[in-house]
Amino acid sequence: MSEIWPTELRVSKDRRTLSVTFNDGRTFPVPAETMRVLSPSAEVQGHGPGQKVTVPGKRNVTIAAITPTGNYAVRIAFDDGHDSGIFTWSYLRELGEDGAALFADYERELAEKGLSRDA
Structure with a gap:
């Protein structure tokens, strides 16, 4: 299997x-809010496990x-x-392909904790 970059x-x-375009030709727009x-x-x-923070x-x-961070990543x-x-x-790539579902999970976490996407 070839690597995707x-x-x-x-x-x-x-x-x-x-917007991230990969070497297989696929392009994904990833919102700044999602990445943050x-x-x-x-x-x-x-x-460690169970320490994830829900950021409102x-x-x-x-x-x-x-x-750029080496040949494998970027620092945003x-x-x-x-x-x-x-x-x-x-x-x-994961955020591009699954970002909508991951963000929906995040929105559920916000609601459960009584938090908001707004400042």
Whole structure:
């Protein structure tokens, strides 16, 4: 099985979406809010099982910067100051393919905790 990697990363003019095109020709628009609230960082995912944090109030977050990290990932900084998430190619692909379902789960978590996407 061949590896999948991005051939292009493009931030939208309003900085709210990252479009990722992979070497198999598929392109996925990934919202900044999705990447921020599902960041692979320890700050969001925790340091072990059961430590995941539900991050509220990020509806209007934007992408501040993207920095390559080796040949396997990018570090994405957001305008709220969060910049510790290293997004591997496989995780970006997962967010592209399954992002709607993952975001729906996030919205359910917000509702269960009485939190909001708004600041």
